[in-house]
Amino acid sequence: MSKVHPHSPTAPESRDSLFLRAMNLLKTAGYKKTIHRETLVRFFLVNPGPLTSEDIQKRTKGLDKVTIYRSLASFESAGLLRKIDFGDGLLRYELNLNDGEHHHHVICTQCGRVDVIDHCEASPVSHIEAQTGYRSIRHSLEFFGLCPQCQ
Amino acid sequence: MSKVHPHSPTAPESRDSLFLRAMNLLKTAGYKKTIHRETLVRFFLVNPGPLTSEDIQKRTKGLDKVTIYRSLASFESAGLLRKIDFGDGLLRYELNLNDGEHHHHVICTQCGRVDVIDHCEASPVSHIEAQTGYRSIRHSLEFFGLCPQCQ
DNA sequence: ATGTGTGCAAAAGCTTTGCAATAAA
DNA sequence: TTTATTGCAAAGCTTTTGCACACAT
Numbered sequence: 457m458s459k460v461h462p463h464s465p466t467a468p469e470s471r472d473s474l475f476l477r478a479m480n481l482l483k484t485a486g487y488k489k490t491i492h493r494e495t496l497v498r499f500f501l502v503n504p505g506p507l508t509s510e511d512i513q514k515r516t517k518g519l520d521k522v523t524i525y526r527s528l529a530s531f532e533s534a535g536l537l538r539k540i541d542f543g544d545g546l547l548r549y550e551l552n553l554n555d556g557e558h559h560h561h562v563i564c565t566q567c568g569r570v571d572v573i574d575h576c577e578a579s580p581v582s583h584i585e586a587q588t589g590y591r592s593i594r595h596s597l598e599f600f601g602l603c604p605q606c607q
Numbered sequence: 608m609s610k611v612h613p614h615s616p617t618a619p620e621s622r623d624s625l626f627l628r629a630m631n632l633l634k635t636a637g638y639k640k641t642i643h644r645e646t647l648v649r650f651f652l653v654n655p656g657p658l659t660s661e662d663i664q665k666r667t668k669g670l671d672k673v674t675i676y677r678s679l680a681s682f683e684s685a686g687l688l689r690k691i692d693f694g695d696g697l698l699r700y701e702l703n704l705n706d707g708e709h710h711h712h713v714i715c716t717q718c719g720r721v722d723v724i725d726h727c728e729a730s731p732v733s734h735i736e737a738q739t740g741y742r743s744i745r746h747s748l749e750f751f752g753l754c755p756q757c758q
Numbered sequence: 759a760t761g762t763g764t765g766c767a768a769a770a771g772c773t774t775t776g777c778a779a780t781a782a783a
Numbered sequence: 784t785t786t787a788t789t790g791c792a793a794a795g796c797t798t799t800t801g802c803a804c805a806c807a808t
Contacts, residue, residue, distance in 0.1 A: 541694035562741050593752035601744035
């Protein structure tokens with residue numbers, strides 16, 4: 457259901473290096489190295505998401521649903537993944553190995569296709585902080601429309 | 608749970624006029640006038656939201672949960688309300704009697720307070736359309752942080 | 759009179775939790 | 784050996800659906 461069209465075909469860091477870095481993040485966060493976690497990390501390196509737990513279960517046969525949910529929670533807390541909510545009742549997870557650079561998505565409301573928008577163009581956080589008095593602000597920004605194929 | 612701090616203390620249009628306009632939108636959309644719907648419309652005029660179904664049920668005693676859900680759906684389809692998703696598993700609804708001007712929110716991750724951000728500063732839709740080929744784009748943008756009281 | 763709205767109960771759907779068995783360090 | 788992880792089943796939660804009765808036009 458979640459077809460994802462990647463934006464950056466050439467990765468600057470090798471997959472092996474990313475894998476090691478990811479496993480290290482898990483270790484640092486106090487998580488043990490298990491076969492399932494390795495499988496899931498490798499899976500996300502190839503399919504960076506955003507993916508639902510169902511997407512993941514279908515494409516990594518043999519993994520229990522609960523194991524997936526718990527792994528996703530660990531990965532998020534270790535900083536490997538970030539959770540995304542498109543507002544359709546399903547949680548999605550996306551690879552997040554470059555914390556700094558965040559991006560957003562356009563979701564096709566017809567077919568569910570997801571594309572990445574490279575540059576974040578939301579209002580500067582400093583501006584919102586000044587206007588509202590809030591601090592430590594993060595934001596969630598997603599676009600919805602009809603993809604070229606569905607128009 | 609959803610405390611909302613309004614941004615615009617003075618309404619340009621009288622409450623009675625808004626009420627009539629809202630009921631007219633319902634009528635135009637083919638919905639009948641019922642006591643519950645009138646109650647809910649009046650409630651939203653005083654509490655523009657965003658509010659969860661639980662917020663609404665607590666503050667309009669006597670209304671059945673299912674009636675609320677179905678009314679909210681009618682109101683949304685008639686254009687009175689818009690649905691908002693803060694990503695916490697609860698749907699919220701907000702008065703939407705001025706379709707044109709849309710705004711966003713800052714949500715306190717500690718106490719749940721919600722403030723309004725008047726000006727939308729997301730990337731122009733035309734720019735996203737040109738970049739992605741998507742059409743009929745709408746967007747969802749919410750900010751999360753610590754409100755002044757919770758810092 | 760006809761079709762819509764309402765309320766109760768039950769179902770759905772995704773996500774979490776409990777617990778005993780298993781595996782990692 | 785001590786602590787975390789896994790898998791199955793069961794529970795939790797919000798939201799939706801079914802159906803008979805009541806109400807609006």
